[in-house]
Amino acid sequence: MSLKPASREVAIVAAGVISPLGRGLAETHAALRAGRDCVSPITRFDVSKCRSSTAGQIPNEWLDAFATTRRRKRLHRASKMMIAAMDELVQQDRDFAPELMVIGTTSGGMTFGEAFYRSLLHSDNKRKRAAWLANYNPQKPVLDAMEAAGFSAPAQIIANACASGTNAIGHAFSLVASGKYERVLCGGYDAISELVFVGFDSLQAATQEKIRPFDKARTGLVLGEGAALIALEAFDEAVSRGANILAKVTGYGISTDNYHLTQPHPSGIGPRQAMERALASAGRKASDVDYINAHGTATQFNDATEGAAIEQLFSERRTPVSSTKSMMGHALGAAGAIEAVISLLALQRQFLPPNINFNECDPAWELDVVANESCDAEMRCVISNSFGFGGTNATIVLEK
C-alpha cells in the first residue's frame, strides 16, 4: 500500500498554533529554544484519586483573549483554541481560501459532555445544558474557527486517536499533491478533559513524575492540549500569487498495527512501516532525514517500539531525535498538528528542539536524543511521527 507519486509539490503557506508552549509561532519558538517545561499541576478537575496529577495546560486567560463576544465566551475551550490558531494563520495569509478542511481530534468538546452528565445526575444547571450540548460535538470547533475566519468549507474530521493530527495533514497533503485540490486547511485540536485524563490514568499509562521520553527511567505520559492549523497549497499556485512559502510537505505514510487496541506490536513494525512509506512517498532515503520529531510519549510500550523502529531505519546516520511532548505533554488529536508546526519551526529557524527531563538513554537502542537543550543544526528534511490507539501510525515529511 502506498501513495501514488505526487504530481506536484505542496507548500505550507501559513500556520497557526496555541499550546502550553505559547500563543503563536513566536512564543512556541522561544519555549522550544529555551527547553521550557510547560507541565503543571491539573487545576480544572479533581485528580485526588488519580495516580497522576499534572498536564500541559493552556491558561484560561490566553483563550479568553479570543472570546471577544458574548457568544464566543460560551464556546468550548477547544473552539477558542481553534479560533486562536486560525486567527494567527489568517493574519499570515489573508488570501488563502481553502476548498476543504481536514482536521484531527479525539474528543471534541468532551468537558461539556461531562458537565451535561453531571447536571443530569444532580438535576442542576438545566439552563446551561443546551449550550453545553451545542458545543460538545467534534465538528463544532471546526465550524467556529471557520466562522471566525469568515469562510465556509466542507470538512473531514478525522478521529484516529493520537495519530489524528498527522493523519489530517498527511491526507490533506495527498489531496493537494495529487492535484485534486489547490488549497486545503488542515491540523488538529484537543482540550484536556477529566474522562480522558482518568482514562490514561486507569491504564497506568500516565506518570506521577516528569515525562521522560526515551529515557531509561521513563514512567509514562503526561497529557497536554492545544490546536494547530497549517495551510497547504499547490506550490506553483502559491508562488504565482506571491504567497510566502514557509516549507513543503513532501511525504506521508500510514500503517495499521493490529496487535492490540492499546499496545503496539513489540517489533515496532507499525511505526517502521509508517516511516518507510512516508520516506518512499517523499522520494527520500532515511539518510536524507536531518531530524525526527518522535511520537515519544514516554510510555514503556510506545518508546520501546518507536525507539526500535527508528534505530532499525536510521542506523546509518543516527539522526537526531526528540520528543517535544517532554515540554508540553501529549495533546492527543492535536499532537501531530502541533508537532508538525514545531518541525516547521525547526526547519525555518534551523535548530533541533530538545527532549527535556532526559538523563540516560534506554540501553535497548542507540538513539541520538537531543538531550535537554536545543541546538543549532543545518536541516533540509525532517519527519514527524504520531501513533495511536487502534494501532494507527502516521508519519509526515517536511522539507525546506
Next chain:
Amino acid sequence: MSVRIQGMGWVTPLGTGLDEVWERLMNGERAEPREIASADSTHKHFYIPVPPKSVESLARNPRLRRSSAISYFAAAAGLAALENAGIRMTPELAERTAVVFAISSGGVIYTRKFYEQIVKQGANAASPLLFPETVYNAPASHLAALLGVTGMSYTLVGDQSVGIAALKCVEQLLETSDIDRCVVIGAEEVDWVLCEAYREWRLVSPARCIEIGSNRGTLLAEGAGALVLAREGRIGIPRIHDGVAFLNRREAAKAMTRIHQELPGDVDAIICCANGTFIDAAERAAIEATRPKSCRLAAKPQLGEALGASALMQTILGAIGLEKHNANAALISVLGFNQQAGGLIVAR
C-alpha cells in the same frame, strides 16, 4: 473518477439481509421502538434497537469480547459487505484494502459507563477495560484486525453527513493511492444519555413513531451500513459532493438546496433523509426547487435515525433500488443536524 460498489451489507432494526430488509421496507413495516430510561433521569425515551440476535454470531470472537455494541454492528455489516462482494480476505488482499468509518456518537454506552464510574465511585474505580472502547476509532481498529488490514484506516466523525464525507474520503483514497478497495462503514449504538442529549436539543420524538413533516422529532436508532468500494463494481457512484457546511438551521436549508442543485442530471428516485425534524422541510424545499416530480423514498420512519450510519444505509437503499427496479440513477440526499449537507448520485 467514479467509485463503484462491489458489495453491500447492513445491520438494521429490521434485519440484516439486503433483500429481507428491502422487502420489509417496501411492505411498509416499521421497526419496533423500545423504551429506554435510567435511574439517573426522570425521562423515558423511545429508540429503535438492533435485535441482539443479529450479531450473536460474533459474540465469541476474541477480538470483540470486550467491545461495545457499535463494534459488533460494524463488524457484522463489514463482513456481510465483503461476502456480498464475493471477497474472501487474504493477507495479500488485506494489504491493498483500506477501512474508513463514519461515526457520529460512537461508543456512547461505554463512554457513559466509564464516566459514571468516575463520578459515582471515584477516578480510582474507573475500569481500564472500558476506556479504550470509548475511543472513536475502536470499531475501525477491531474491523481492521478482523480483516488483517495493515494500511489505511480512517475514522471520520460528524453529524449525519459524515457518511457522505466518508464516501468522499474513499473516493480520494482510491484516487491518490494504490489500494484496490475500501470497506466503508457507518455505525451507531444508542444509550439513554444520548437520548437525553437529543431531547435537550428537541430533536427526538416523545412518541413511538416518526412522522415526516410533523417536526415532532425523530427516534434514534442503532445499526450499521457497509459498502465495499473499488474502481470497478456493479453500481457506480459517479458524483459525491464535497458537502456544504452551515452554522444554523436557516443556512441548513440553503445548504441542502445547494447540494440538490449541484448534483446534476435526471434521477429516478431521491433517497431522502427526512426524519421528523426541521430537516424534513429543508429537504422538501430543496426537492421542490430542483426535482419536484421525482419519486421519493424516506426510510427513517421505518428504520429510525441512525446518525453516522444513516447516509450509508440510504446509499445502500439507493443501490438496491436501482438493481430491483432496473432504474438508472438515484440521488442520496443528506442533511445533518449541525454541521453539513451532503449528497451523492448512485447509478448503474
